[in-house]
Amino acid sequence: MTVPSADVRRPETVRTDPPGSLWSRLEPLLARVEKPARYIGGEDGAVRPDWSSRAPGGPVSWLFTYPDTYEIGLPNQGLQILAEIVREHPHGVAERAYAPWIDLEAELRAHGVPLFSVESHRPAGSFDLIGFNLSAELTYTNLVNLVDLAGVPVRAAERAPHHPLVCIGGHCTYNPEPVADFVDLVVLGDGEEVVSEITDVVLEWKAAGRRDRREVLEALAAVPGVYVPAAYEVSYDGPRIRAIEPRWPGVPEVVEKRTIADLGEWPYPKSQLVPLTEVVHDRLNVEVFRGCTRGCRFCQAGMITRPVRERPAEQVRTMVAEGLRRTGYDEVALTSLSTADFSNISELVGRLAGTQESGGGSGDLCGPVSVSLPSLRVDAFGVGIAAELQKGRRSGLTFAPEAGTWRMRQVINKLISDEDLYGAVESAYSQGWRRVKLYFLTGLPTETDQDTLGIADLAANCIEVGRRHQRSPGVTVSVGGFVPKPFTPFQWFGQNTVGELGRKIGLLRDAFRNVRGAQMKWHDPAATLAEGLLSRGDRRLGPVIETVWRRGGTFQEWSEHFDLDLWTGAMAEHGLSVDDYVYRHRTEDEVLPWSHLSAGLHQDFLWQDWQDALAEVGLPDCRWTPCYDCGACTGYGIEHVVASATPPAGGSQGTGQGLSWTPGGPAAVPVGAPTRRTT
């Protein structure tokens, strides 16, 4: 799209905008839209960008963009970390942008004002790189919309040298093929190191005159962890992929992800942004470790972020104390994929609880501080930690058993027994929590109606346990439809149909009618279908995404805007089969759309794990048991960084206990060679 010439009422007096700023054109529009505070910037911790680099070609400017609203996007830690690192580059400039809500987008388009950064309100098209975080498939149409709103051609092939390079990172980029047509480069894995390497390459290209786009993309394709979709040719054999091959000389046949070896070297964000208006996760966040080796087979995050890299406990304490003092927040979350597994968790919690009690008196902190663990392990130990940390607000506690029966949990390798769950809820209700929230998936491989209904049984039993301690204990059950993800053992599994997921949710709704105290919520199976389509789709979905976008299908993450008919209509129009893309089981020899990308995991490890899943065989956590050579450590010459070689006290999940517990079930046999990791 070319942005039409500006047709906007000028304010009566001339205001002095900083160079390049769109503020005076934007300001009159903000009086007409909902929640205008989302567009003004000025967050505490935000840095006035320094565009003054005098280097030849400098500065290299990044616009870090979240393809959803400010409220969802601002807390994204990844984008904040990358922006800080770019600012530390001598010639780097970093600003941020978010998707304007529909009302502002209409005003912007009507007045010819492009997408803008929130720091200095510069046009997005004036940046060298627009870096998107992709964390959810249903934001893909927003990505296309924002590129268009920036005044940049939506298809990468149509861009000229003066246009920004459109870059994506985040978990969805392990299968970026559906958006391959719209992006110039993709970053796989941790971005901390590679973002500076990309900045250097772009700086050199600009210094040399910024002439040829192919030239910079070739140089970028040589950076480990960077994937340039245009450099690869995908050939098809009917509905299947025949091959994915390099089209440009010198590009790697397989692009490997990047992994930072030591989280302790990256104490970011150093200056977490404190928004002026309310956002999700509005609190201080301190990442205590990255990676997870619990090995839950449905969980893409756990597979692609291996190995486990803990932050030194002392650094965690410093980041918490300084962060609270600097931000004025009264809540801090210790984030990771399973925080109770942090080696020093007991000591850390003891120290934080001590800080809380001395809060105010010490001069460090004023008033009470609450500490939250967003991912609580399902056992009494986890609850004990939560109890120690949350002296004040005790409204709800969340557990994720994920499946209703032990059989099903062995299939998905979420190795918690019913007793673990009951112990956890007993502990919660007895310590004053009134309501527990339980997360489940339905539509899992080999799932029977008995497994599905097991969810209602578990919930009912939890309420029974609660009655020993509370007059009216509550359980909220959230049920999501399972979407198979790339680089997981379930990547070959044919997703349940919308009808089948709907039927299972119906079964559960009926079952829950008889469970007093339980409340059930569920994810729309139609949205699950669209997610499944994009999760494992190939490049042929590019036109589908473009068609959905052109028909107004933005903000598909928002149930009031999601429209399945747009997606199925576009699929039919482009001659593609939903059955083939979503519901079909894949075969072992099939070329998957992400075959030329790697998260370090060996294909045969994943296949074997898939076979073990079907045989209901659990696999223990390799942090504390012999290595089964998934490839994530050995392939990259890195290791777990774990302060303690023994599993955390009281933990059972994944420590081997209970694996042979199931009556008549197969004995637990870890797959792969039981060779211990050598240093």
Add this chain to the structure above:
Amino acid sequence: MSRLRVRYTKHGRIRFLSHRDVARCLERAVRRAGLPVAYSQGFSPRARLHFGLALSTGFESDAEYFDVDLVDGRSAPGLDTLPSVLGSALPEGIDVEAVVPIAPGTPSLQDAVVSCTWRFTVPGAAPGALAEAAARLTARESIPLTLVRKGKQVREDLRPLLGGIVAEPGAMGTELTVDLGTKPRSVRPVEFLSALDAPELTGDVADVRVLRTHQWINVDGRRCEPISLGAPSTRIGERAS
């Protein structure tokens, strides 16, 4: 427990912050300033900050106030340094202009403020036309207004709450300055604008810049500000009691 009263401004792009957002910013700033804030008891303790009349999103102000309760006997920054300490923890556009201690029993801002002075800047309007519209409005004996409250239609008269109106040319358009009462109910600035029968205002009210210049309380029958900037040492509470 002791109580401080703080006077601050809301200018520029920060005017797009909602009242609730400003309250949260102030709560964090008070914590960061190291003030020993008192917390409410109960399940979900909250810092004890008390706000006056909410300022709508998009409006600016020269004169906003809040009260904060402090725990006694704990060290706190000195009163003279507080405006700058608080100010440095607040976004650009919110400036803390004065902090004064208030005596126990001082009426809350919510109760004490009886009227506000507002300045409306109307771009592209001639001062004469607006002055005539203002004269027509003030000449009326009653200005009926239909509101929906708790699902029911309620008729109210705006006239008793309307003070004098001045229209004069300003740098950005015609400036209308008016006093609007707050008792028993605050007149909303948009209600005033829609009551003002001026063709210049039939278009988009969103283009009008709105600034609260004063909030007024009665002390011994005299109209004054909760904190007058002319006399920063004024101890309102003592005078009021």
